[in-house]
Each structure stands twice: as structure tokens, then as C-alpha cells.
Amino acid sequence: MTATADVIIIGGGVMGSSAACNLLSDGLDGRLVVFERDPVHERSSTGLSAGGIRQQFGYRDNVLFSRYSVGFFERFGELMAVDGEAPEIDFRQKGYLILAGEDGLAALRRRYELQRSLGVEVSLLTPEEAQARVPHLSLEGIAAAAFCPRDGYLDPYAVMAGYEKKARSLGADYRAEAVVGVTRERGRVAGVVTAGGEQMLAPIVVNAAGPWAGEVGTMAGVEVPVVPVRRHVFTCKIPAELDYELPMVVDPSGVFVRTETGGRILTGRADPEEPAGFNFAPDRSYFLDVIWPALAGRLPLLDRVGLERFWAGLYEVTPDHNAIIGEHPDLPGFYLIGGFSGHGMMQAPAAGRALADLILKGRYEAVDATPYCLERFARGELIHEETVI
Ligand SMILES: Cc1cc2nc3c(=O)[nH]c(=O)nc-3n(C[C@H](O)[C@H](O)[C@H](O)COP(=O)(O)OP(=O)(O)OC[C@H]3O[C@@H](n4cnc5c(N)ncnc54)[C@H](O)[C@@H]3O)c2cc1C
Numbered sequence: 001m002t003a004t005a006d007v008i009i010i011g012g013g014v015m016g017s018s019a020a021c022n023l024l025s026d027g028l029d030g031r032l033v034v035f036e037r038d039p040v041h042e043r044s045s046t047g048l049s050a051g052g053i054r055q056q057f058g059y060r061d062n063v064l065f066s067r068y069s070v071g072f073f074e075r076f077g078e079l080m081a082v083d084g085e086a087p088e089i090d091f092r093q094k095g096y097l098i099l100a101g102e103d104g105l106a107a108l109r110r111r112y113e114l115q116r117s118l119g120v121e122v123s124l125l126t127p128e129e130a131q132a133r134v135p136h137l138s139l140e141g142i143a144a145a146a147f148c149p150r151d152g153y154l155d156p157y158a159v160m161a162g163y164e165k166k167a168r169s170l171g172a173d174y175r176a177e178a179v180v181g182v183t184r185e186r187g188r189v190a191g192v193v194t195a196g197g198e199q200m201l202a203p204i205v206v207n208a209a210g211p212w213a214g215e216v217g218t219m220a221g222v223e224v225p226v227v228p229v230r231r232h233v234f235t236c237k238i239p240a241e242l243d244y245e246l247p248m249v250v251d252p253s254g255v256f257v258r259t260e261t262g263g264r265i266l267t268g269r270a271d272p273e274e275p276a277g278f279n280f281a282p283d284r285s286y287f288l289d290v291i292w293p294a295l296a297g298r299l300p301l302l303d304r305v306g307l308e309r310f311w312a313g314l315y316e317v318t319p320d321h322n323a324i325i326g327e328h329p330d331l332p333g334f335y336l337i338g339g340f341s342g343h344g345m346m347q348a349p350a351a352g353r354a355l356a357d358l359i360l361k362g363r364y365e366a367v368d369a370t371p372y373c374l375e376r377f378a379r380g381e382l383i384h385e386e387t388v389i
């Protein structure tokens with residue numbers, strides 16, 4: 001007998017689990033199955049993420065998505081509690097301090113005005129005011145900074161696990177299996193085929209496969225323009241003199257750094273030259289040649305850091321580095337929630353909520369994800385977001 005479900009989600013990372021949780025808590029009446037082939041999340045983007053959370057974007061809907069998500073993360077323990085047990089996601093709101101040189105000043109001001117108009121508690125700082133927040137900061141080449149105290153970072157794995165536990169408590173059926181085929185019938189999505197040869201029918205299939213979203217699109221016979229791009233994270237032991245917590249400091253070079261637990265810093269930078277591909281091999285020389293010189297220039301005290309751990313994960317990148325949310329225009333019933341590049345953790349609560357509204361009510365309610373539709377690429381209406389970090 002062929003198994004059936006009402007909704008199948010391919011991928012149990014933060015997006016699949018946020019979507020599952022939102023669908024079930026918003027009243028999905030039926031069976032929801034999540035297929036996750038890597039249940040320990042060794043290679044999922046969520047498991048390898050840096051967990052930065054910021055509202056400081058340049059594109060209106062990215063600001064609104066993050067704003068929704070920050071409010072959600074502030075109440076995550078309460079909202080995701082199961083049997084009175086609240087998940088701990090360690091959301092540390094130490095702020096994001098975004099630095100700009102003379103050439104970035106006009107854009108920083110423009111973003112500041114936009115964010116303020118949308119209710120974000122961001123301030124524009126002089127270089128000296130920025131230094132008052134981070135006393136070891138070098139002001140070389142800095143013309144201004146923006147700081148939002150409600151931004152910060154959290155434990156990405158704990159967020160995903162919190163969503164999954166809640167979704168399971170609401171009836172989600174998580175299967176540790178790979179999907180190898182997406183079936184169609186009469187021009188609609190019809191279900192999936194697993195690596196074990198099982199067929200499951202469902203009128204709705206959600207592609208939440210992160211960096212593998214393009215492959216899952218191919219299984220369904222449609223194009224999903226998401227490619228994997230390697231990104232690094234490095235953690236280092238810090239000199240004892242740094243006796244305060246760093247906010248997430250974002251240098252004009254693109255290098256970011258923040259305090260990590262246990263007397264460490266966490267740092268990285270998105271390499272614009274990195275080619276697309278499923279490359280998980282971390283490259284130590286990227287730290288030595290690119291990150292460390294910029295870090296030591298901006299925070300000279302960090303000249304003496306000792307590299308401890310480093311890893312590489314995959315951003316899921318679309319042609320404009322922003323998400324795709326919604327039903328695929330060429331395959332009714334096949335929904336997409338992916339392509340978040342470096343801002344998936346901070347958009348996961350809003351994205352899952354938006355997708356659940358679309359599936360259950362046929363329209364967006366809590367947050368509007370219309371700008372993230374796949375059709376924008378064909379129309380040439382790409383999202384311009386200058387702060388993809
Ligand atoms: C190094 C790094 C740093 C980052 N830093 C930040 C940050 O600071 N802030 C931020 O907001 N975002 C950050 N991100 C981005 C963020 O982590 C991702 O956007 C987000 O985790 C994507 O979640 P996802 O659920 O879409 O993908 P994933 O977490 O990759 O989940 C997709 C899942 O689908 C499963 N899957 C795929 N194909 C199949 C199949 N055929 N069958 C069954 N299962 C399948 C995979 O096993 C995987 O677990 C970072 C990402 C990386 C890699």
C-alpha cells in the first residue's frame with residue numbers, strides 16, 4: 001500500500017522545521033512528514049552556521065523579516081516549550097556594530113533611515129562613539145558606524161532542535177531518510193520516493209533542502225536556482241586583556257568578529273571569489289592570509305589570537321543572494337523555502353510563518369513574503385541587498 005501524507009517537507013534544517021512547526025501550530029489538519037537524510041546535521045547549513053542575528057539590512061523586507069524573527073527569538077523558550085520544558089537558545093543580544101569608511105557612509109545613512117522608519121532601534125555613531133563601545137577598536141579609515149543593541153547571536157543548532165521538538169510534539173513525523181524522487185501527476189506535485197524505495201503521496205511537497213534545493217528541484221523536473229557556496233567560520237583563543245564582550249563587529253573589509261563562549265572570538269568573511277560547489281573542506285590559509293590581517297588591523301589586540309577550530313559549511317545562494325519563498329510557478333503544490341545565503345537563521349521564524357500562512361490560508365498574513373517569489377528572476381526584478389555578510 002502506498003503511504004500518504006497531507007504535507008511532505010524535504011529537509012529538517014531550521015527552515016523545514018520552522019515550516020513544520022508553524023503549519024502544525026497554525027492548524028494544519030492532517031499528516032505532516034519531514035524527510036531528513038542527515039539527522040545529526042553534520043553537513044546542514046544550520047548545523048554549521050555562525051548564528052548571527054541582525055535587523056540591519058538595506059532591503060525593506062529583509063529588515064521586516066529579521067524584525068519579526070528577533071521578536072520571536074526573544075520569546076523562543078516560552079513559544080517552543082514542550083510539557084513545560086523551554087528550549088535554551090542562548091540568544092545574546094550584544095548588538096551588531098557595522099563600521100563604514102568614507103565610501104560606505106552614504107549607504108550606511110540610507111540604511112539607517114530605512115531601518116529607523118521600520119521601527120528598528122538602530123543608532124548612527126561617530127567613530128569615537130563606536131570606540132566607546134569597543135575600546136580596542138582602531139578607527140583607521142572609519143567614518144561612522146551603526147549599532148543596534150537588539151541584534152546579536154544565538155545557538156543555531158538549539159533553535160533547529162527546539163523547532164523540531166515542538167513540531168514532533170504537535171504530530172510531525174520525522175523520517176531519517178533521503179528523498180530521491182519527486183513525483184508528479186496531471187501537472188501537479190504528487191509525492192516523493194525515498195532512497196529505500198518507498199513512495200509517499202501528498203498534495204503538497206515543500207523543498208526545504210538548503211544547499212541541495214537545486215537538486216531537489218531537478219528531481220521534481222523544475223528549475224530552482226539555488227547553488228551551494230563554501231563559507232568559513234574560525235574560532236580563536238583571545239588575549240586575556242580583552243575583558244569585555246564584543247558585539248558582532250563588521251569591518252568594511254567584510255570581516256566580522258564577535259565574542260564566543262569560553263574566552264574565544266568567532267570570526268569569518270564571505271569570500272566573493274569562492275566558486276559554487278559542494279566543498280566542505282576548510283582552508284586554514286584563508287584565515288592566515290585574509291581574515292587575520294584585517295582582524296589585527298581593526299582590533300590590534302587580536303594580533304596575538306591563537307586559531308583553535310575552523311570549519312566550512314555551505315551558503316545556499318540564489319542569483320540575488322536572497323530567499324525564495326512560495327509555490328513554484330511551474331509545479332502547483334511544490335513549495336520553496338530556501339536560498340537564504342548568509343541570513344537564514346535570522347529569517348527562519350518569519351519564513352516558516354509566511355510559508356505556513358500561504359499553504360493554509362492561500363495568502364500572507366503575519367509577514368509578507370511576496371517579494372521573495374521565484375517569479376522575480378524571470379521578471380528581472382532582483383532584490384538589491386547591499387549587506388549580505
Ligand atoms: C558557515 C555558515 C555561517 C552562517 N552564518 C549565518 C549567520 O551568522 N546568521 C544567519 O542568519 N545565517 C547564517 N548562515 C545561513 C544559515 O545557517 C542558513 O541560511 C540556514 O541554516 C539554512 O537552513 P535550511 O534549513 O534552509 O538548510 P539546511 O540547514 O542545510 O537544511 C537542509 C536539510 O535538507 C536535508 N536534505 C537535503 N536534501 C535532502 C534529500 N534529498 N532528502 C532528505 N533530506 C535532504 C539536508 O540533509 C539538510 O539537513 C550561515 C551558513 C553557513 C554555512
